[in-house]
Amino acid sequence: MSDVAVRAGSRGIALHRIGAMILRYWYLLLSSWPRLLELVYWPTVQIITWGFLQTYIAQNAGFFARAGGTLIGAVILWDILFRGQLGFSISFLEEMWARNLGNLMMSPLKPIEFLLALMAMSLVRLAIGIIPMTGIALFLFHFNFYGIGLPLIAFFCNLIFTSWAIGIFVSGLVLRNGLGAESIVWTVMFAIMPLSCIYYPVSVLPHWLQFVAWTLPPTYVFEGMRALLVDQVFRVDLMLEAAAINVGLLIASFAAFLALLRSARRNGSLLGGGE
Amino acid sequence: MNQNEGTSPGLSAPGAMTSPAIEVVHLTKLYKATRAVDDVSFRIAGGSITGLLGGNGAGKTTTIAMIMGLVLATSGQVRVLGHQMPEQAARVLGRMNFESPYVDMPMRLTVRQNLTIFGRLYAVADLRERIAELAADLDLNDFLDRASGKLSAGQKTRVALAKALINRPELLLLDEPTASLDPDTADWVRGHLDAYRKARGATILLASHNMLEVERLCDRVIIMKRGRIEDDDSPAQIMARYNRTTLEDVFLDVARGRTNALSSEAGPGSRHDNASNKSGEVAS
Numbered sequence: 001m002s003d004v005a006v007r008a009g010s011r012g013i014a015l016h017r018i019g020a021m022i023l024r025y026w027y028l029l030l031s032s033w034p035r036l037l038e039l040v041y042w043p044t045v046q047i048i049t050w051g052f053l054q055t056y057i058a059q060n061a062g063f064f065a066r067a068g069g070t071l072i073g074a075v076i077l078w079d080i081l082f083r084g085q086l087g088f089s090i091s092f093l094e095e096m097w098a099r100n101l102g103n104l105m106m107s108p109l110k111p112i113e114f115l116l117a118l119m120a121m122s123l124v125r126l127a128i129g130i131i132p133m134t135g136i137a138l139f140l141f142h143f144n145f146y147g148i149g150l151p152l153i154a155f156f157c158n159l160i161f162t163s164w165a166i167g168i169f170v171s172g173l174v175l176r177n178g179l180g181a182e183s184i185v186w187t188v189m190f191a192i193m194p195l196s197c198i199y200y201p202v203s204v205l206p207h208w209l210q211f212v213a214w215t216l217p218p219t220y221v222f223e224g225m226r227a228l229l230v231d232q233v234f235r236v237d238l239m240l241e242a243a244a245i246n247v248g249l250l251i252a253s254f255a256a257f258l259a260l261l262r263s264a265r266r267n268g269s270l271l272g273g274g275e
Numbered sequence: 276m277n278q279n280e281g282t283s284p285g286l287s288a289p290g291a292m293t294s295p296a297i298e299v300v301h302l303t304k305l306y307k308a309t310r311a312v313d314d315v316s317f318r319i320a321g322g323s324i325t326g327l328l329g330g331n332g333a334g335k336t337t338t339i340a341m342i343m344g345l346v347l348a349t350s351g352q353v354r355v356l357g358h359q360m361p362e363q364a365a366r367v368l369g370r371m372n373f374e375s376p377y378v379d380m381p382m383r384l385t386v387r388q389n390l391t392i393f394g395r396l397y398a399v400a401d402l403r404e405r406i407a408e409l410a411a412d413l414d415l416n417d418f419l420d421r422a423s424g425k426l427s428a429g430q431k432t433r434v435a436l437a438k439a440l441i442n443r444p445e446l447l448l449l450d451e452p453t454a455s456l457d458p459d460t461a462d463w464v465r466g467h468l469d470a471y472r473k474a475r476g477a478t479i480l481l482a483s484h485n486m487l488e489v490e491r492l493c494d495r496v497i498i499m500k501r502g503r504i505e506d507d508d509s510p511a512q513i514m515a516r517y518n519r520t521t522l523e524d525v526f527l528d529v530a531r532g533r534t535n536a537l538s539s540e541a542g543p544g545s546r547h548d549n550a551s552n553k554s555g556e557v558a559s
Contacts, residue, residue: 020395102378
């Protein structure tokens, strides 16, 4: 055995390895102001555009005047879902772009530790983008996102779990297929956007499509948000159903990631990582 | 540059012959119809330096990648430091390390940041001291706080070597460790690797196109061609067998199929006794 003092054995999850990976992404963020700017830029543009739209509609439509903040609230919650997945996947892509994946896979870092570090970084990146966004919503459009209160925790957890599940699966696809599959990272969330019923209720969808929509956890969150903001009712049942689906999604995505990692090892793509 | 890592490599440590650092048995890798590695077997003794020689596409990198667990074998077995790969990889990955031209260090991070991260991944307890030690040994101090992407090829190679040595590995796998280096730096890197092996009793397996490097550094040479082991012996024995004075000439003979150069007393039959058809282990 080497004389290196090993603080953790080969079994279990080692916090120091997760910490090392978080530190790696933190160093990267600090070294690059365009990366930091990008995190704030799009959420800011989004909230300003949709905030003014909400203001205009509220002045001209009775429903939106009653349900103040549904559009702005939906935009912020959508950004949690979208930026959560991007935050996860971009940190993963950084390893592909840097051709560093081989170094990591040859180190004692385990796949689960790698994924946990990516999850933690998605929260950090999300916070950098969302906190200024909610500040603008408050000061420019008088919508206090945090005024949602405790239900916000349920909304946030369900959305971030979905974003991680999708992020894990998409990262596995990139791992297996190389950077040629990178575009999936940027576009995958838009595929579920129409069915998640972000800006309209599920009842708007054709009857048969509603069944599909109810398989997606974000649908429950956005319905729950409308129930809270329009009817002032917190639908715990919706949150629990979303959480149950999310548990299934996370387990399935982790299994898929391991299968894709194994396939990448079989295929020899861990050494290259190019197109 | 301090190359003096100590003395006594511990090459004759008891058990070195019975418990090889690397044991490869009937290893085969197929990429669809391409046979990248074809029924390769060898054992590498602890504390030795072995060179894996061969032209482009000979199967060197794939063989090393399978030993590391980065690539799954189609068939065959790999044991590293007594553990089955890749099933028991978690037990050995902290005791080995590697350097390869197919991977890079994150370019935006400084050298110190990169070494800190890898040191933490490998759970190096005295990390600050270890980085200072490596910086002194590998002459990194002038650019320790510079972004890794802004270094010259020679500096990058030294940083990659520092990363490979950060956990004081018992087993070091190197793929073209001196590629793109000027002769002076390449010679210095070879000297450092040799000193490290002697000081720590580490095992080194390196793939190289540089025949001089292999001649100077390696106790043993495994020559690969089209995924198979073509020859396997000490550099001196191989050169004698091919009636050549340099490994480069041997390499050209093998690459161009000039097997008539083999000496009569040690023909192809005897070389295969040492190579793929038998698990040959060379004592250091």
